[in-house]
Amino acid sequence: MSAEAETNDVEPGAAPESMLIISESSENLQNMSSSLDEIKKMQPDNQDENINNVDPDDYDDISCNTIATGDDYIKDNDWLGKSKHIFVLSSAGKPIYSRYGNEDKFASYFGVMQALVSFVQADNDSLKSIHVGNTKFVFLFKEPLILVSISKTGESVSQLTAQLNYVFNEIVSMLTLSRLSQIYQQRRNYDLRRLLAGVERLIDSLLDFSDSEPSFTLGAVKCLPLAASIRDTISSAIVQSCSKIKDLVFAILLANNNLITLVRMKKYYIHPADLHLIFNLVRASESLKSAESWTPLCLPRFDSGGFLYGHVSYLSEDCQACLLLLTVDREAFFTLSEAKQKIVEKLRRANCLEGINESLNVREETCAETGFPELRHYLYKCKSTAQFYQPGVGAPYMSDYGRLLTLYRRAHQRLHSTSRPLKLLYEKSSDEVLLAWDTKGFELYVVLEPSTDKSATIALIGKLLTWIKKQEDRLFHLNAPTF
Amino acid sequence: MATRKKVLLKVIILGESGVGKTSLMNQYVNRKFSNQYKATIGADFLTKEVQVDDRIVTMQIWDTAGQERFQSLGVAFYRGADCCVLVFDVTAPNTFKSLDSWRDEFLVQAAPQDPENFPFVVLGNKVDLEPRAISTKRAQQWCQSKNNIPYFETSAKEALNVEQAFQSIARNALSQQNHTVDLYSELPEPISLTKTAPRNNGDSCAC
Structure with missing residues (x-):
C-alpha cells in the first residue's frame, strides 16, 4: 500500500516483548496447561537466571491453546424488542441466566x-446457529453449559459466539472449570443459580461492556495515554515494592477501563480475554472503591483449574486507579496490603498520581484536533502486543457511537471471515468512507469523510501511521516489566 | 442464602401415545380440557409455579411425544431430570404393560446418579371412562414392586386428582433437590492449589 507505511520498520506500538499473550482464535480451556500448578512447584528462588531469556516459542503450550408461563413475555413488546437476548442453561435445560426478564417465567x-441442541447432538453433530430473517440464534455448547444468543444486531455468528465464550469464561472465573464440571458430574440436575448469586450482575455488566466498546471485538486492550517516563516509574515502583513477594503472579493497574501498567512474573503471560474479565470485575463492582478487597478469581485462559487470589484496591481517594495484585498464595492478604501502601507512597513521591489524574481528566483528542480533518475516527491494533488505540469521538458520531461500532464490527468480520478473509476493505457510502486493513503487524480501521477519494485515503493512512509511530510510547505500553 | 432463587424442577412426562399426557398438563397448567386428540411432535414445554409446604418451586414440565416416530430428541434430552412421570390409560392394557419399558428407557437415557431411588410418579389416567381394564390393585402392585412409586388415578377431563398428583410430583422432585443441597454443604473448599490434580477423586461423594 502506501510507500510511507512500508518504510516503517516496525509497526507502531510493537515491542520486543509483550506482556499479553496474543492469539486470535477462540477458546479451548480444556487444553490449557496448568499454570498454577507450575507456579506452585517452582523453587522459591524462581531460578530467575535460567528463565530470563526464554524464547517466546517455549510458551506455545500456553499461547497457542487458543483457543408461570412464558406467555407473559411472549406478549411483552419491550422484552421481544430487545436487540440481543442472552441465555445460559445447564445441559439438562435448566435456566441459569437471562439477560432480560426473570428466567423462571420462561x-x-x-x-x-x-431440546434443539440435544436433537442435533443425537446425530453427533452440533448446532451452531439458526437464521430467521434478521434474527440470528447462536448456540454454544461448552460442557456442561449451553449458551444462546438471539440477536438482531447484525453481528456475525463468530462475533456472537465469541461473546458467548466471554460469558462462559465469566462464570468459570467465579467457580473454576474444574468445580463447574465436578458439580455437574455429580448432579446433572443441579440448579447452578444457587452458586451464582451475584454473578448475574457481572454477566450483565460484561454484556453491556462488550456491546459498547471495541476492545472485545479486537481482542486487545487500550492503555491510558501516559508519558513513557511516568509509566516506567509506575512499573518500577511496583517491581521494587513487590520483588521479594513470592507467588505474586501479576500486578495490574488500570483506570477507567484503560490499562496503566501490568507487571508479571517472568515466564507467565496474561491473555487479553482474561484482562477483559478483570476490567469487567472492576467496572461492575462499585464496592471495591470503599475498601481493600481480597477475592478469589479464576482467569480461564491462564488456568481454568484453579483460583488466583487478588488483593484489589484503589490507589487513593484522590486517584481513582485500581490496583490488582494477583497471587497463588491465599494467605498473602497482609503482605500485599503492605506492598500496596509502599507502591502508593512511591507513586505519590514521584508525582505519578497526578500524572494519572491528568490523563484521566483530559478528554482524548479527536482526529481533527490532531491535524487530520478528513479523518473521523479510527481503531489501530498492534497485533504483537494486543493493544489498541482509538482517538476521541468527534462529529458525527458523538451521540451515536453505536453506529460507529457497528461499522467497525462489520469491517472486522469481513477481514476475519473464515470462508473468505480480506486483507483490505474499502467501502464508500453517502455517509462515510470506511477502510479496513489487516497486515502482519497491525489492523487498522479508518472512517473518513464521504468525499475522501482513494488516493487521498491512502496518503492519509500513511500520515496517520507515522503519527501513531511518533506517539507510540505515550499511547502504548511498550515495556513488559517483570518481577 | 436469603437471596436464593426459587428452586426449578425438571419434570419429564412419559407414556404411550394417546394416554393423555398433554391433556393432564393442560388441565394442570391451564385448567382446560379438549376431547380432540393432537399428537405432540417432539415435546411441549410448560412452566408452573407450585407451593410445596412453605416453598414456592417452579416446575419446568417436559411433555414428550408418545409416538415412536417423534422420539428422536437425543440422549441429552432426559438428562438432569428431577422427576419422571409415567402415564398410562386405565382402559388400555397395552399402555400399562409398556410402563416397564418406559421406565427402563428413561433410566438408560437419563442415567441418574442413583437409579434405585430416582423419583417416579405413576398416573393411571382416564378413570372417567369405561370399561376399566387395569384395576387399582394391579397398578398399585406394579408400583410397589418398583421401590414404592407413588400412584394416582386421574382424569384430565374431570380434573380429578390432577392437582394432587402434581403436588406429589413436585414434592418428590424437591426431595432430590434437598438431597443435593446437603451434598454441597459437605464439599471441601473449592479448589485447593496445593493439590496437583483438581480432578474429582471421589472423596467428596456423599453416597
Whole structure:
C-alpha cells in the first residue's frame, strides 16, 4: 500500500516483548496447561537466571491453546424488542441466566433450547446457529453449559459466539472449570443459580461492556495515554515494592477501563480475554472503591483449574486507579496490603498520581484536533502486543457511537471471515468512507469523510501511521516489566 | 442464602401415545380440557409455579411425544431430570404393560446418579371412562414392586386428582433437590492449589 507505511520498520506500538499473550482464535480451556500448578512447584528462588531469556516459542503450550408461563413475555413488546437476548442453561435445560426478564417465567423456552441442541447432538453433530430473517440464534455448547444468543444486531455468528465464550469464561472465573464440571458430574440436575448469586450482575455488566466498546471485538486492550517516563516509574515502583513477594503472579493497574501498567512474573503471560474479565470485575463492582478487597478469581485462559487470589484496591481517594495484585498464595492478604501502601507512597513521591489524574481528566483528542480533518475516527491494533488505540469521538458520531461500532464490527468480520478473509476493505457510502486493513503487524480501521477519494485515503493512512509511530510510547505500553 | 432463587424442577412426562399426557398438563397448567386428540411432535414445554409446604418451586414440565416416530430428541434430552412421570390409560392394557419399558428407557437415557431411588410418579389416567381394564390393585402392585412409586388415578377431563398428583410430583422432585443441597454443604473448599490434580477423586461423594 502506501510507500510511507512500508518504510516503517516496525509497526507502531510493537515491542520486543509483550506482556499479553496474543492469539486470535477462540477458546479451548480444556487444553490449557496448568499454570498454577507450575507456579506452585517452582523453587522459591524462581531460578530467575535460567528463565530470563526464554524464547517466546517455549510458551506455545500456553499461547497457542487458543483457543408461570412464558406467555407473559411472549406478549411483552419491550422484552421481544430487545436487540440481543442472552441465555445460559445447564445441559439438562435448566435456566441459569437471562439477560432480560426473570428466567423462571420462561423456563419452558430453556427446555426448547436444550431440546434443539440435544436433537442435533443425537446425530453427533452440533448446532451452531439458526437464521430467521434478521434474527440470528447462536448456540454454544461448552460442557456442561449451553449458551444462546438471539440477536438482531447484525453481528456475525463468530462475533456472537465469541461473546458467548466471554460469558462462559465469566462464570468459570467465579467457580473454576474444574468445580463447574465436578458439580455437574455429580448432579446433572443441579440448579447452578444457587452458586451464582451475584454473578448475574457481572454477566450483565460484561454484556453491556462488550456491546459498547471495541476492545472485545479486537481482542486487545487500550492503555491510558501516559508519558513513557511516568509509566516506567509506575512499573518500577511496583517491581521494587513487590520483588521479594513470592507467588505474586501479576500486578495490574488500570483506570477507567484503560490499562496503566501490568507487571508479571517472568515466564507467565496474561491473555487479553482474561484482562477483559478483570476490567469487567472492576467496572461492575462499585464496592471495591470503599475498601481493600481480597477475592478469589479464576482467569480461564491462564488456568481454568484453579483460583488466583487478588488483593484489589484503589490507589487513593484522590486517584481513582485500581490496583490488582494477583497471587497463588491465599494467605498473602497482609503482605500485599503492605506492598500496596509502599507502591502508593512511591507513586505519590514521584508525582505519578497526578500524572494519572491528568490523563484521566483530559478528554482524548479527536482526529481533527490532531491535524487530520478528513479523518473521523479510527481503531489501530498492534497485533504483537494486543493493544489498541482509538482517538476521541468527534462529529458525527458523538451521540451515536453505536453506529460507529457497528461499522467497525462489520469491517472486522469481513477481514476475519473464515470462508473468505480480506486483507483490505474499502467501502464508500453517502455517509462515510470506511477502510479496513489487516497486515502482519497491525489492523487498522479508518472512517473518513464521504468525499475522501482513494488516493487521498491512502496518503492519509500513511500520515496517520507515522503519527501513531511518533506517539507510540505515550499511547502504548511498550515495556513488559517483570518481577 | 436469603437471596436464593426459587428452586426449578425438571419434570419429564412419559407414556404411550394417546394416554393423555398433554391433556393432564393442560388441565394442570391451564385448567382446560379438549376431547380432540393432537399428537405432540417432539415435546411441549410448560412452566408452573407450585407451593410445596412453605416453598414456592417452579416446575419446568417436559411433555414428550408418545409416538415412536417423534422420539428422536437425543440422549441429552432426559438428562438432569428431577422427576419422571409415567402415564398410562386405565382402559388400555397395552399402555400399562409398556410402563416397564418406559421406565427402563428413561433410566438408560437419563442415567441418574442413583437409579434405585430416582423419583417416579405413576398416573393411571382416564378413570372417567369405561370399561376399566387395569384395576387399582394391579397398578398399585406394579408400583410397589418398583421401590414404592407413588400412584394416582386421574382424569384430565374431570380434573380429578390432577392437582394432587402434581403436588406429589413436585414434592418428590424437591426431595432430590434437598438431597443435593446437603451434598454441597459437605464439599471441601473449592479448589485447593496445593493439590496437583483438581480432578474429582471421589472423596467428596456423599453416597
